[in-house]
Structures are given as structure tokens and as C-alpha cells.
Amino acid sequence: MNTLGLSTILRLGCMCAAETVDINGIKYNVIELLGQGGFSCVELIEHTTTKRKYALKRIKCHSIDDEQLAENEISYCKQLKHPNIIELIDACHKGAADSVIQSTSEAFLVLPYYKRGTLHDYLSLKSFSKTYLEIREIIRLFSGICQALNYMHNLRDGPIAHRDLKTGNVCLTDNLDPILMDLGSCAPGKIQICGQQDAQLLQDIAAERCSMTYRAPELFHVESYCVIDQRIDIWSLGCLLYALLYFKSPFDIVYERGDSVNLAMISGNVYFPVETVFSNEIHNLIMFMLKINPSERPFIDQVIDRVDEYKRQLENTV
Template sequence: MGQTICICSRGTITIDNKRYFFIQKLDEGGFSYVDLVESVQNGKFYALKRIICHDKEDRKNALNEVEMHRMFNHPNILHLEAYCIMDKGPKCEGWLLLPYIKDWAAQRCTISYRAPELFNVASHCIIDERTDIWSLGCVLYAMMFLEGPYDGIFHRGDSVALAVQNVITIPEGCRYTQALQHLLTSTMVTNPQERPNITWVLNQTKQLLQIEAVQETKLA
């Protein structure tokens, strides 16, 4: 846990002997703030979560959050870059330096399969399994039509970020059932809060397989 110095006049902080420029406040909650900072060393952006600790219990909870981050090492889980406890008189702050999710997503998700909310990560935006449901929908689309829904747009050099804001359209003359088309369009709803979870997707898939099995039995 390195020494942390706040140099307010220059808008910089130092964590583990590495300096970061303060860029802007991203969000705030009841007992924490999230700021966007930029590394002086390499220009990369990070999210700095500042947890306000009023007493020893709050400090313990902040350190427990640090340990929870350290328990997991997976490419789909945000990695804790650094942390420290910043003493401020009777109070203190737990500082957690995390990857900036917009940059993190750009490194890990192919642009033509990236959910709309990952192009412009707004405050209070919830990133959960439904973000992956969108990518799953893109894979299903590619399986049905032999090309991803935004592959052509990407290869033409047009903006995928703008294209994903529009309602997905099914190509004319689609030979697949309405039930399968409904599954596809449901997974690719622009608003992530209106997208189904994985349990719904699995149940719909099972129903489609059962229908297909019954039809094959009738034809046999």
C-alpha cells in the first residue's frame, strides 16, 4: 500500500508512487465517489473509487472490498490496479483504482458485437449479464444469417456506435420461425434494462427445441 499525496493545486494524486491527473467526477453514492483519472506515465484512463470512512468499521469494510477484488483473477472481472487508505483528520478514505470500463470493454469485446451501453458508459448505468445477452444475440444473428448484424457497417468504416442505437431488423425473406425471430430481437433490445436474463433465454431455447422435436416426430 503505497504513499498517497493529493496535490490539489495541480489536480493530481499519487498512488504507489505513480501520478494521475484528475479529469472529472463520474458518479457518487451515499458513502463513495467515482472519479475519472489519467495516468501521467502512460495516458491510460482509470476509475478512482473513493470510499468515505467515518470510523473503524467503515475502514474495515473498505479493506474488505479490496480483499474481495483480490480474491478473483478473471479477464471478465475488473482488476484492482492499486489501493490505499488516505487519512483526512478524524475520517479517512479508501481509494480503489480500477480500469475505466469503457476502455476495458474496448479491449475485451469485438466492436461489432459490443452492447450499446459499452460505447457510452453513462452514470448510473448498470452493467450486468444483460450486456452479455446482447453479444449472445449478435452471435445468434450470425448463425442465422452467416454475418453479424453490424459486421458490414464495421467493414464499410461506418459508425457501429450509432448503428446499435437503432432497433435491430430481420432481413426480408427470413426462413426461420417467428419464435426464433422473437428470441433474437428480444436479446438485442437497445435498453439493457428491457433485455431478458440468461434464465429466460435458456427457457425459450428449450421450448424451441421441444417444438422442433415434436415436428420431427410428426414427419417421421
């Protein structure tokens, strides 16, 4: 009697257990889990016929509100068409969430698969090898992200804020071009807060969906009567540029020490290494965006102007 080795049995078992998902009549095989978040997971999938690979974002919905948030993400993905913003290939919703009986549904988003992963992954490798990015490469990557935000912040129908801009939400193409992704936190860029209830609601949403070490100070303690605009993304953009230089947000370091991120932000102190390969000009660009008072913070077109000026300086040094 022939017997199978344990590794063969396990391999065959995995093959038999492989899941197939149907998205609007198109079938994909699930290959592996790429990432897991608090509200969703991302899997590597393969078209059963063409064998082309994609990323599948699954959003588990436990309530009607969750379903609406998922539909909002799909809507933003369909609306935002830019070379530096992730493309939605297909989407569907299966099942129905009911807040009474606590059943669940799932939203499925088929997205391009970027085998290089995210900017966070890329910077982690550079950090491990203690290799700084070249300043021209930093500016090239940063400019692409700025162009994506410029498009979102200046839409004809009104600005849209990303609200969770960070290195983990930027994919990299084979050519290392940045692609802004994860539009689940997107919202209208300008919001009028009228009273404590509005303020608490936004503060709770920000705490849940906006990464702490990239979150703008005004989202930690939302005032009862104020206007929150798209410049919350500019603060995050400043943190992201710092990470392009030194691999992490300036407030990741604070968080890792166990200190208060919010207190570090409102102190206005950002630590730059004494021994560094980078110039004061690029540090000044970071601080240009990290203004505690949002009314003093630049809009994205002003940031792009400063970046273009810095590019010209670099060209003149060649």
C-alpha cells in the first residue's frame, strides 16, 4: 500500500481547501493573506482563467453603519481617478448586516496587486540596512504623493480629505512610483462642527480610523464650534516626509517611548538627528507642514510650490 508523506498530505490539503471567490461573475482563487487590519483584510488572489494576480480587500460589516462605510469607500474609489491613486477594478457586496440580529455581510474590492508592497515595507528594509534614500528619490516619491493629494483636495465638486495618510497607505509600483491607497477613511475635506456632539463624533471617528502618529492635533481634541478642513492631510504629509528621511514618523519615536503623542505634537518640538545627511532646507519643508494651528498650515498647492522650488535648487547643485 502506497503512503503519502506528511508534507504531501499537507500540500494537498491546502490545495483542496483553497477558497474561490466570485466577484460579479468573475472567479478568483485566494492564494494568501497579505495583510490584516482592524476592519478588513487584504488577500492575494488570482483570476482562475488568466492567472493574473490582484489584491482583494474584504471588509467585514457587522451593522448597517458598517455597510455604509464600505459603500463610501467603494464610491470614493470609483470617483477618484488619478495615476497616483489606487484603481478599483471591481467591487461587490455579499450578505446583509442587521443591527438587530447581528448578522454580518462582506464588501469585496478587487484592486491592483503591487508586489513591492508599501512605502512602509520599503522604508523598513532601508532602515534595517541603515541606508538613507537619496534626496532626489525622496523628492520624487514625495511629489507623487503630493499630486494625489492635490487632485483630492481640489476636486471641482468639493475637496476630499484622505484622513489616514501614512507610509503604510502608499503602495509602490515596479518602478517605485507611489500609489495612494486605503480610501476607507476619506471624507469631505471641509466639515463644520456645530456643538459638542459633532465634535465628539469626529474625535471618536478619528481615534478609530486615523493612525495616531500621523493624526493632526486638531483631531485629538475637536473643538465644539470650528471648521475642520483638508489641511489635516498636510500635517500627515509632513510626518510622511519625515519618514522618507528617517524611516518613521517623528511621533512614532514618541509613541515607542510610551510618551504622550498629543502632548509631543502641541509642544511643537520635532527632533531631527544632529548628525544627518540631509539639509536644513528639507527639515524646514517638514516644519512648514507641521504647524500646530491648522489656520497657519499650508494648503497642498503651497506645499507643491515649495517642493518645486526645492527641486530647482537641487538641479542647480548638479
